[in-house]
Amino acid sequence: MTSHPFDQALHLEERGSDLHHWAVPETYGNMVGPFGGIVLAAALKSVVCNKLAEGRPSGIALNFLAPIGPQPVAIATRLVRTNKTNQHWVLEMSQDSEMVCTASVMLATPRDVWSDQEAAMPKASAPTADSRVSFPGGPKWLSQYEFYFSKGPLTLSGQALENSESILWLRDATPRSLDYLSLAAMSDAFFPRSFVRKQAMGQAGTVTITTYFHANESALAAQGTELVLGNAQANRFHQGYFDQEAKLWGSQGELLATSVQLVYYR
Amino acid sequence: MTSHPFDQALHLEERGSDLHHWAVPETYGNMVGPFGGIVLAAALKSVVCNKLAEGRPSGIALNFLAPIGPQPVAIATRLVRTNKTNQHWVLEMSQDSEMVCTASVMLATPRDVWSDQEAAMPKASAPTADSRVSFPGGPKWLSQYEFYFSKGPLTLSGQALENSESILWLRDATPRSLDYLSLAAMSDAFFPRSFVRKQAMGQAGTVTITTYFHANESALAAQGTELVLGNAQANRFHQGYFDQEAKLWGSQGELLATSVQLVYYR
Numbered sequence: 001m002t003s004h005p006f007d008q009a010l011h012l013e014e015r016g017s018d019l020h021h022w023a024v025p026e027t028y029g030n031m032v033g034p035f036g037g038i039v040l041a042a043a044l045k046s047v048v049c050n051k052l053a054e055g056r057p058s059g060i061a062l063n064f065l066a067p068i069g070p071q072p073v074a075i076a077t078r079l080v081r082t083n084k085t086n087q088h089w090v091l092e093m094s095q096d097s098e099m100v101c102t103a104s105v106m107l108a109t110p111r112d113v114w115s116d117q118e119a120a121m122p123k124a125s126a127p128t129a130d131s132r133v134s135f136p137g138g139p140k141w142l143s144q145y146e147f148y149f150s151k152g153p154l155t156l157s158g159q160a161l162e163n164s165e166s167i168l169w170l171r172d173a174t175p176r177s178l179d180y181l182s183l184a185a186m187s188d189a190f191f192p193r194s195f196v197r198k199q200a201m202g203q204a205g206t207v208t209i210t211t212y213f214h215a216n217e218s219a220l221a222a223q224g225t226e227l228v229l230g231n232a233q234a235n236r237f238h239q240g241y242f243d244q245e246a247k248l249w250g251s252q253g254e255l256l257a258t259s260v261q262l263v264y265y266r
Numbered sequence: 267m268t269s270h271p272f273d274q275a276l277h278l279e280e281r282g283s284d285l286h287h288w289a290v291p292e293t294y295g296n297m298v299g300p301f302g303g304i305v306l307a308a309a310l311k312s313v314v315c316n317k318l319a320e321g322r323p324s325g326i327a328l329n330f331l332a333p334i335g336p337q338p339v340a341i342a343t344r345l346v347r348t349n350k351t352n353q354h355w356v357l358e359m360s361q362d363s364e365m366v367c368t369a370s371v372m373l374a375t376p377r378d379v380w381s382d383q384e385a386a387m388p389k390a391s392a393p394t395a396d397s398r399v400s401f402p403g404g405p406k407w408l409s410q411y412e413f414y415f416s417k418g419p420l421t422l423s424g425q426a427l428e429n430s431e432s433i434l435w436l437r438d439a440t441p442r443s444l445d446y447l448s449l450a451a452m453s454d455a456f457f458p459r460s461f462v463r464k465q466a467m468g469q470a471g472t473v474t475i476t477t478y479f480h481a482n483e484s485a486l487a488a489q490g491t492e493l494v495l496g497n498a499q500a501n502r503f504h505q506g507y508f509d510q511e512a513k514l515w516g517s518q519g520e521l522l523a524t525s526v527q528l529v530y531y532r
Contacts, residue, residue, distance in 0.1 A: 058507055059474055059528050061327045063370050065347040065354050080365055081331040085506060086473055086530065088331050090368055099346055102356055102370060104329050106473055106528065110505035113532045116463075118429045119501035163384045197382075207352055207372055208325055210476040212509050212528050214502045235385035235513070236480045236521045239376035240351060241324055243478050243524055245511075247501070255502045258509055260526055262325050262372065262478050264352065266379045 004176050005144060006185070009038055010045050012075070020046050022073045028141040033068035035141035036206050037185035039093075039101065044184045046075040047089045047105040054087050056217055057180040058108035061210040066100045073100065085109045110216050121253040122231050124150035127169040145189060146173050148227070154191050157199045164193035164234045169227040178223045178256075180213055186228060186248055187211040187259035193234035193244050194265040202265060207241070209261035219254055226251040240266060270442050271410060272451070275304055276311050278341070286312050288339045294407040299334035301407035302472050303451035305359075305367065310450045312341040313355045313371040320353050322483055323446040324374035327476040328357075332366045339366065351375045376482050387519040388497050390416035393435040411455060412439050414493070420457050423465045430459035430500045435493040444489045444522075446479055452494060452514055453477040453525035459500035459510045460531040468531060473507070475527035485520055492517040506532060 009025035028038040044060055047053055074094050081088045086108045093101035125131065127148035135142040152166030170189060176182060188211075192204035215223075232246035242265055248257040275291035294304040310326055313319055340360050347354045352374045359367035391397065393414035401408040418432030436455060442448060454477075458470035481489075498512035508531055514523040 061370065061474065061476060063354055063372070066349070080368060083332070088329055088368065102346060102354065104327065104368060104370075104474065106329070108473075108507055110507075111532065113506050115502075115504045117502045117504070118499065207374075208327065208370065208476075210327060210474075210526060212526070214504050214507075214509070216505060233384065235524055236381075236383045238381045238383070238480050239482060240379050241374055241376075241480075243480070245524075258501055258511075258526070260476060260478070260524070266377065 004174055006172060006176055006182060010042055010181060012042065012046055012049065018050070018077045020075045022075055024068060024070055024073060026140065028144060030139045030141055036064065036209065037188035038141065039068065040188055040209065040211065041181040041185040043075065043091055043093065043101070043103045044105060045181055046077050046091065047107070048180070050077055052079050053107060054082060055107035055109040057105065057213050058086065059106040059210070059212045060103060060184060061208065062101055062103040063208045064101055064206050066098065068100050069095055071095050085111060117255055119247070119255050121229060121249045122167050124167045124169065124229055127227055144173055145170050152196050154196055155199055156201065160198050161196065164197040165231065166190060166196055167229070167231045170230055171225060171227050175225040177225055178220045178228065180220070183213060183220065183248060183257050184211055186230065187246060187257050190230065190232035190244065190246050192263055192265060193232065193242060194237060197234070204263055204265040207262045207264055209259065211257055211259040213257050215250065215254060215256040219250065219256070223250045228256065237265065240264060270440055272438060272442055272448060276308055276447060278308065278312060278315065284316070284343045286341045288341055290334060290336055290339060292406065294410060296405045296407055302330065302475065303454035304407065305334065306454055306475065306477065307447040307451040309341065309357055309359065309367065309369045310371060311447055312343050312357065313373070314446065316343055318345050319373060320348060321373035321375040323371065323479050324352065325372040325476070325478045326369060326450060327474065328367055328369040329474045330367055330472050332364065334366050335361055337361050351377060383521055385513065385521050387495060387515045388433050390433045390435065390495055393493055410439055411436050418462050420462055421465055422467065426464050427462065430463040431497065432456060432462055433495070433497045436496055437491060437493050441491040443491055444486045444494065446486070449479060449486065449514065449523050450477055452496065453512060453523050456496065456498035456510065456512050458529055458531060459498065459508060460503060463500070470529055470531040473528045473530055475525065477523055477525040479523050481516065481520060481522040485516065485522070489516045494522065503531065506530060
């Protein structure tokens with residue numbers, strides 16, 4: 001365990017081979033409960049630190065059932081299946097015996113087959129000190145990241161935008177080399193698209209999020225502490241639920257992760 | 267139960283309030299085991315027919331752990347949480363006591379709040395008798411649908427395409443009014459993007475799929491038996507795994523569903 005705030009926030013206390021207790025970190029607090037990305041990262045960590053884990057993370061799907069309070073979260077992991085090149089895990093996360101999240105984690109063993117990236121990194125203005133946005137008085141997790149917006153910042157002007165697309169550079173505010181845990185967290189580091197579209201705060205909460213990890217370990221190591229490019233947009237806001245698609249790109253244009261979430265809003 | 271092949275294929279035998287047996291339908295057979303879309307639909311049906319179900323389907327995430335054989339699948343459902351406007355269910359699907367799939371299903375109660383669709387239906391040529399593609403000798407599920415390709419058919423020419431995008435019209439070959447079950451099935455009715463990209467068969471299998479349903483019941487009823495537009499593309503093929511994004515559109519341009527999956531390939 002290092003002294004980095006992200007690693008401190010992900011301290012898992014082992015209570016058995018398939019059970020960890022996670023102290024919900026105030027340092028990554030959101031408006032209600034913790035930042036969803038830190039929950040994703042804690043879930044993922046509970047699997048990758050299991051001695052039965054084989055392969056690198058390839059996907060995580062996490063369902064938010066109820067608000068997460070300040071008390072410790074019990075994370076129960078279960079290895080459901082090990083195949084030749086992938087592993088399936090299921091997780092249950094509870095507080096005071098009440099279930100707050102369920103999740104699935106997939107691990108994969110990379111193989112040398114033909115590979116190609118079809119998606120192209122979106123155009124973005126270079127990050128400058130001017131384009132860095134901070135959120136004084138905002139939820140604590142925001143100060144754990146550097147954000148440089150190229151498109152679709154959250155100004156709270158109340159002037160609705162034409163669409164909900166954001167394009168931004170981001171990284172840990174305290175330098176930390178990228179790994180699957182921080183990539184998982186960053187896949188949820190986009191404001192609810194309803195806020196961006198309306199340029200106003202509202203009510204919103206993720207119901208479920210699915211993130212796929214496309215980069216291998218050496219690509220993450222090569223990315224190191226450089227800024228990651230992220231883009232996110234909703235496809236449809238409809239009767240209280242919208243979806244949100246997000247992508248994370250390495251500084252050289254490599255697609256690191258793709259993510260979708262379904263969000264309650266009003 | 268009607269005499270439609272899709273409904274016949276989704277016959278669930280009740281073995282308790284939270285347990286159904288599903289006879290794997292030969293009529294929707296794929297190269298190995300059943301068409302993934304019919305598995306999604308069976309999983310979804312096991313939830314929506316439960317007497318505790320509240321709201322319309324908003325999302326399903328299903329993990330394929332192992333090949334599904336011809337024997338009956340036991341689908342165990344568990345209602346994990348009911349909130350004011352949404353419900354979370356978890357499912358375990360097993361054959362001979364061996365787990366073959368796990369899944370999460372989300373139900374939602376629509377509310378009258380501001381709504382907007384940002385994504386626009388892709389341009390597609392009108393479906394004509396000429397553009398209808400059939401697959402004689404192919405897996406049986408293919409003959410359960412009409413397919414009219416505007417872009418990216420699977421010709422098996424062996425001439426790799428520039429990218430893996432397909433745009434096509436589709437519907438049940440035997441007319442059946444669209445509902446959440448058939449929409450779920452259609453969200454997996456796109457060939458593995460590796461096949462399309464290479465214009466050649468290969469090995470591929472879905473590891474996990476997540477589908478969000480954006481349309482409400484009246485929109486599905488209005489769509490009826492009209493052709494649905496679908497588009498799908500991979501973002502990245504990398505070391506044995508690729509992702510595949512798909513969207514399904516009503517004939518009037520309404521976004522009905524969005525879907526992502528992680529696919530093993532070689």
